[in-house]
Amino acid sequence: MKKRNRLLSPSQQTRLFKSERMTPHKNRHFIFVSVLAVVGIFLTTIVLATNKPAATSQSKIIKLPELDQEMHQLAMPVTKPVLTTPADDSKFSVETDTQRAGKPDDTLPANDIILHHDIVAAEKLHLLSDHIEDSNNNKVQASVSVEENLDWREVEIIPGDNLSLIFPRLGLTASDVFNVAQTEDAKPLLNLKPGQLLRVGVEPADGDDSANLIALELQLDPIKTLVLNAVDQGFVAETHEREIDKRQQILAGEIQSSLFVDGQKAGMSDKLIMEMAHIFGWDIDFALDLRQGDSFKVIYNENYLDGDKIDDGEILAAEFTNRGKSFRAMRFTDSEGRSQYFTPDGASMRKAFTRTPVPISRISSGFNPNRKHPVLKTNRPHRGVDYAASTGTPILATGDGKVSFVGNKSGYGRTVILSHGGRYTTLFAHMSRYKSGIKPGQRVSQGDVIGYIGSSGLATGPHLHYEFRVNGVHKNPLTVELPKAEALPEQYRQQFANVAQLMMARLDNVRIPTLALNTD
Numbered sequence: 001m002k003k004r005n006r007l008l009s010p011s012q013q014t015r016l017f018k019s020e021r022m023t024p025h026k027n028r029h030f031i032f033v034s035v036l037a038v039v040g041i042f043l044t045t046i047v048l049a050t051n052k053p054a055a056t057s058q059s060k061i062i063k064l065p066e067l068d069q070e071m072h073q074l075a076m077p078v079t080k081p082v083l084t085t086p087a088d089d090s091k092f093s094v095e096t097d098t099q100r101a102g103k104p105d106d107t108l109p110a111n112d113i114i115l116h117h118d119i120v121a122a123e124k125l126h127l128l129s130d131h132i133e134d135s136n137n138n139k140v141q142a143s144v145s146v147e148e149n150l151d152w153r154e155v156e157i158i159p160g161d162n163l164s165l166i167f168p169r170l171g172l173t174a175s176d177v178f179n180v181a182q183t184e185d186a187k188p189l190l191n192l193k194p195g196q197l198l199r200v201g202v203e204p205a206d207g208d209d210s211a212n213l214i215a216l217e218l219q220l221d222p223i224k225t226l227v228l229n230a231v232d233q234g235f236v237a238e239t240h241e242r243e244i245d246k247r248q249q250i251l252a253g254e255i256q257s258s259l260f261v262d263g264q265k266a267g268m269s270d271k272l273i274m275e276m277a278h279i280f281g282w283d284i285d286f287a288l289d290l291r292q293g294d295s296f297k298v299i300y301n302e303n304y305l306d307g308d309k310i311d312d313g314e315i316l317a318a319e320f321t322n323r324g325k326s327f328r329a330m331r332f333t334d335s336e337g338r339s340q341y342f343t344p345d346g347a348s349m350r351k352a353f354t355r356t357p358v359p360i361s362r363i364s365s366g367f368n369p370n371r372k373h374p375v376l377k378t379n380r381p382h383r384g385v386d387y388a389a390s391t392g393t394p395i396l397a398t399g400d401g402k403v404s405f406v407g408n409k410s411g412y413g414r415t416v417i418l419s420h421g422g423r424y425t426t427l428f429a430h431m432s433r434y435k436s437g438i439k440p441g442q443r444v445s446q447g448d449v450i451g452y453i454g455s456s457g458l459a460t461g462p463h464l465h466y467e468f469r470v471n472g473v474h475k476n477p478l479t480v481e482l483p484k485a486e487a488l489p490e491q492y493r494q495q496f497a498n499v500a501q502l503m504m505a506r507l508d509n510v511r512i513p514t515l516a517l518n519t520d
Contacts (some may be wrong), residue, residue, distance in 0.1 A: 150201035150214055157196040163189060170200055171211040180216065180228065185237040188226055189218055196220075222310050245304040246313055252510050255294040259286050260360050263296075266513075269312050272300060277359035278396075278447055279329050279341050280320045282351040285478065287361050287387060289322055296320045297510045299503065314339070317503040328507065330500050334492060344500050346488040352420070353399040353482045354446065356387065357428065357466050358453065364388035364463055367476035383474035384427070384467035391432050391462040393453040396446075398426055398468075403442045403450075406434060412465065413457025416450050427467040430459045 153170055155161075163177045180189055192198070201215035216228040216235075223242050228235045253266030263273040276298060277286050284290075301313030317330045329341040329349045341349040365386035397418060404425070405417035412429035416438065419425050432454020444450060455462045468477040488496055 150203055151211070153200050153202065155198045155200070157192045157194055157198060159194045161192055161194075163192075166198065170202065172200070172202070172213055176213045179234045180213075183228060183235045183237050185239075186226070186228060186235070188220060189216075189228075192218075222305055242305065244310070246301040247304060248299060248316065249302050250297070250299050250506070250510055252297045252512050253295065254512055255290055255296075256292060259290060266296075268298070272298065272312050272315065274359065275315050276318055276320070278354070279315065279318060279349060280327055281354045281356060281359055282349060282482070283327050284320065284322050285355050286359050287356055287363050288478065291323055294320070294322050295512045297507050297512070299506060317507060319507050328504065330496075330503050332488065332492065332496050332499070334489070342488050342496065342500075344504055346493060346496060348485040348487050350446070350485040351482045352485060353424070353426075353468075354396070355398075355478065355482075357396050357398050357426075358387045358389055358393060358464055359396075361387040361389040361393065361464075367478065384429075384465050385477050386463045386465050387453075388461065388463040389453050391452070391454055394449045395428055395431065395451045395453060395464055397444045397448045397450050398466075399424070399446050401426070401444060403438060403440050403444060406438055406440055408456075411458040413459065414451070414454065415457075418444065418450070423471055425469045425472075427465075427469070429465040429467075430455055430457050430463060432456065432462070 155166055155170070163180060164174070167173070167177050180186060183189075197219045199217040200213065201217075202211035202213055204211055212230075214230050218226040220226055220239075223244060225240045225242075227238050227240055229238075251267050253262050253268070255262050259277060260270075260273060263276070264270075268276075276296065280286075297319040298315055299317045300315045303310050303313045314331060317328070319326055319328045321327075328344055330344065331339055331341055333339040343349060363385060365382060367385055368382045399418070399420045401418040401420035401424075403416065404419040405415065407415065409415040409429070412427070414431040414434065415427065415429045416431065416434065417425060417427050428451060430453075431451040434451045435449050438444075438450055453462050453464050459465075466477055468475050468480055470480070
């Protein structure tokens with residue numbers, strides 16, 4: 001079967017390879033559409049150019065309370081000044097937009113400098129700041145005035161007084177007692193002592209006879225006062241200290257009978273005698289080593305308040321000569337406020353332990369493994385040292401440590417045992433009573449009072465039985481080698497040396513008064 005090719009007609013072939021123009025009616029349609037587009041763009045441009053912008057936010061003048069008219073002008077439009085620099089750089093001139101209006105542009109220098117900050121607004125803001133500061137000062141003064149206008153009532157504490165008894169007499173309630181009791185650092189108010197002065201600042205309450213507690217003051221001593229002030233939630237406590245006047249004094253004395261008696265003859269108070277004994281207690285056993293002819297020199301402070309002496313202050317430097325050997329000590333306070341005593345070359349006077357827990361006493365019985373017990377009348381080792389003193393004499397911790405036992409311990413009677421770093425332990429027995437508040441687990445520092453001498457347990461009279469143990473083995477407290485404390489840190493050496501040189505020179509110039517012996 002034969003295939004036949006379909007051929008285009010001659011007319012179709014001619015149109016396929018020949019370009020034809022648009023017909024006249026199609027050309028008119030294209031021109032009409034173009035004209036409409038141009039007209040539309042033109043009209044849109046005119047509308048946008050003549051249309052008003054959308055409503056913009058306008059600043060309003062807000063009248064601030066208690067501000068003068070000058071302050072309210074801060075909300076007004078301010079003309080921006082123009083800072084111009086003349087060609088000769090001789091002066092700067094400032095002119096506002098209003099002053100500039102009407103001037104031809106060619107009258108201004110070419111190097112005009114427009115300030116980027118509004119000078120006038122800045123000045124007014126400064127005035128506003130001063131006004132606010134004055135307002136704050138007025139508020140502070142008003143607060144002080146309120147405190148000064150409180151009704152202050154004074155109460156002198158009598159035996160048996162406490163806040164629960166005092167507050168109702170002042171028109172205060174049990175809730176005031178509770179709020180004060182919950183205040184941090186207000187413990188002295190819960191342990192009032194007879195003779196203390198309590199001042200209470202109150203303001204009348206609305207509608208009844210009660211009063212609102214606003215402030216409270218308790219005089220702890222002539223220098224310190226505990227102050228409580230009301231806040232939104234309860235009270236806040238502070239301790240205020242008055243500034244005291246310190247005056248240096250020098251005294252000296254010689255031992256003829258005892259440290260206590262001869263110290264008093266030299267003019268020392270009991271406080272100074274105890275402090276001196278504690279300073280030199282690591283090197284001298286004042287219960288055993290004192291000899292007639294020993295001497296001492298002391299430089300110390302006296303504290304004055306309002307021109308009157310209130311007490312003796314701290315010892316600044318001291319010297320004690322025992323059996324011909326002199327020991328010197330000087331007080332030094334570091335940058336953290338810690339005070340210690342050092343030798344003139346910077347070695348610590350302090351050891352890890354003192355020799356004696358009762359500096360002013362006598363030894364009634366020494367360390368003796370074969371001693372006969374005075375009560376049981378049997379041979380029983382005496383593994384400690386007995387210090388005889390009157391009942392109630394304070395007993396001091398011989399080293400820093402932790403209380404491991406408080407209570408009655410068979411023949412020891414009332415006993416306290418201290419643990420010192422796990423290796424050392426000390427025992428104090430036959431006490432009449434313990435220091436108030438002492439309990440197992442409590443930390444104590446060297447020199448802290450832990451109890452008072454008595455005769456509890458198997459004892460023939462008031463004394464302290466003191467034991468010193470190393471790894472559980474009893475050692476003679478009078479002869480055991482005691483570890484030393486750290487020396488003065490290197491960073492304070494030069495400062496200490498400068499002060500120590502002056503103090504030691506003053507001690508060198510002190511003469512020991514010679515006392516005539518009583519030969520009767």
